[in-house]
Amino acid sequence: MIRAVVLDIAECVVNCEREYRQWANWLGVPAHTFAAAVGVALSRGLEEHDALGLLIPGTDLAAARARRAAEDDLERFTEQDLYPDVRPTLVTLCAAGVWTGIAGNQTAKSLGILRSLDLPCDLIATSEQWGVAKPDPGFFERLVECAPFQPDEIIYVGDRLDNDIHPAATVGLHTALIRRGPWNLVQQILDGDEPTMHIDSLSELPDLIATFNARSRLNLEDRLGS
Known part of the structure; x- marks a missing residue:
């Protein structure tokens, strides 16, 4: 039972769509480009945030997330x-x-x-x-x-x-x-x-x-x- x-x-x-759009805006790339990068990351067995490394090679992912958290409301949903x-x-x-x-x-x-x-x-x-x-x-x-x-x-x-x-x-x-x-x-x-x-x-x-x-x-x- x-x-x-x-x-x-x-x-x-x-629904994480708005979060992805916010990341795309913050990075200055089209939303569909960020979404594609997320898809590539997931297909490689990585996580969503690893898409940042694909869009900005060599980026420090932890530092990027910390910087965005300071500049933008990283966690916001209604x-x-x-x-x-x-x-x-x-x-x-x-x-x-x-x-x-x-x-x-x-x-x-x-x-x-x-x-x-x-x-x-x-x-x-x-x-x-x-x-x-x-x-x-x-x-x-x-x-x-x-x-x-x-x-x-x-x-x-x-x-x-x-x-x-x-x-x-x-x-x-x-x-x-x-x-x-x-x-x-x-x-x-x-x-x-x-x-x-x-x-x-x-x-x-x-x-x-x-x-x-x-x-x-x-x-x-x-x-x-x-």
Whole structure:
């Protein structure tokens, strides 16, 4: 039985398009050029911020991020930056009695922003708060400690196979891979354990979980009756 749903933050709850546009403006390059650089970086197994090194060869990535943070508001998102299916899905899940959470690789500042949006969920947490970041399994072990359920009663929803789906599964969680964001496009070809569910929108979760739980009940009844 799935009794808890926990959502990743970037590209699951928060649409990062505005952040990418802000980086492009700060660097003085067209938005599509920065987006292409991000795609190249991800295809090489790097992270989004490594796109800076492709656009400005030899740049000190840490120094560039620190400089932008001093010159611009590096972490800034509002209700308008949430994917439109986030709040309605959380409301539906809560009404169905499902425990809900949001947790991902973000800073303490992002934690404060998310909490200020008054989202209807039981947990909001970030890697900086917990002192451990994905894909370290310790992140998901910490998640299990915070949720009032066993690992196999929790489903983690994310857009990345390497950072979300695979490490969550190693801790015993169910997983749902959401098809959105640049990482999801790049990682279509990776091998590994299949997620419990594939979804195109968070709005699919309530019905899919209800179906999953109904089948689980039938399986249990069959075992008890045999």
